[in-house]
Amino acid sequence: MLDRIFPKIHNEGYKFLIIFGLATLILYFIHGFLGFIGIVSTIWTYYFFRDPERISIGDDNYLTSPADGLVLQVLETNGPKELGLENRKFQKISIFMNVFDCHVNRSPCSGKISEILYKPGKFLNASLDKASEDNERNYYKIKSSLDEDIVVVQIAGLIARRIVNETSKDQELKQGSKIGIIRFGSRADIYFENYHPLVKVNQKTIAGETLLAKK
Numbered sequence: 001m002l003d004r005i006f007p008k009i010h011n012e013g014y015k016f017l018i019i020f021g022l023a024t025l026i027l028y029f030i031h032g033f034l035g036f037i038g039i040v041s042t043i044w045t046y047y048f049f050r051d052p053e054r055i056s057i058g059d060d061n062y063l064t065s066p067a068d069g070l071v072l073q074v075l076e077t078n079g080p081k082e083l084g085l086e087n088r089k090f091q092k093i094s095i096f097m098n099v100f101d102c103h104v105n106r107s108p109c110s111g112k113i114s115e116i117l118y119k120p121g122k123f124l125n126a127s128l129d130k131a132s133e134d135n136e137r138n139y140y141k142i143k144s145s146l147d148e149d150i151v152v153v154q155i156a157g158l159i160a161r162r163i164v165n166e167t168s169k170d171q172e173l174k175q176g177s178k179i180g181i182i183r184f185g186s187r188a189d190i191y192f193e194n195y196h197p198l199v200k201v202n203q204k205t206i207a208g209e210t211l212l213a214k215k
Contacts, residue, residue: 010104010181012164013049020045044099049181051104054208056176060145061215063108063195064175065205066152067188069097074197080151082117083141090151090191093212095205097186104181105154105188106208107173111144116169121156135187138163140179146215151191154182176208 020042028035056064073094079085097103117139136156144150154163165180195213
């Protein structure tokens with residue numbers, strides 16, 4: 001029960017808690033109401049950076065969600081040209097993370113990271129279709145244990161200004177392993193072949209646990 005009220009937070013959150021906490025003290029001495037706003041902001045920051053434990057199915061016949069959020073798209077499209085996959089057809093699922101969702105991203109399968117590619121870009125609203133091509137983003141190409149190419153893309157949003165990668169090329173991952181975090185509102189896309197989608201648009205997902213697709 002205490003874990004729900006006071007969840008563990010990601011390492012990226014501590015510096016922001018200190019900044020918001022100090023700002024709250026200053027605001028409180030200026031005006032009590034401003035101090036109250038600072039307290040609310042500090043509490044929100046704490047929960048934004050929460051890093052709860054997740055239990056994955058541990059079966060690569062399924063792909064689990066890379067992010068908490070809302071399914072924006074389920075469609076067939078070409079693979080990301082940035083990874084040289086534009087001539088292959090993939091299923092793509094896009095998940096939007098609002099500022100109240102947990103922003104820790106996870107691997108949808110077990111396997112090895114064969115490529116990581118960072119692309120600087122704009123900071124459009126992450127719910128827009130063109131955010132996948134225009135915004136700051138980070139690509140992870142994973143060779144799964146079933147020899148499938150699975151691609152996860154972290155996409156910064158309107159408020160987000162930094163994608164934090166916590167992995168490296170050739171790193172071995174388990175299904176549900178943490179791969180990084182995006183700060184303050186964003187999106188995650190996943191590309192895959194030879195799986196059938198199990199989710200629909202507007203469905204809520206939980207990173208590492210929701211089953212997105214099945215062999």
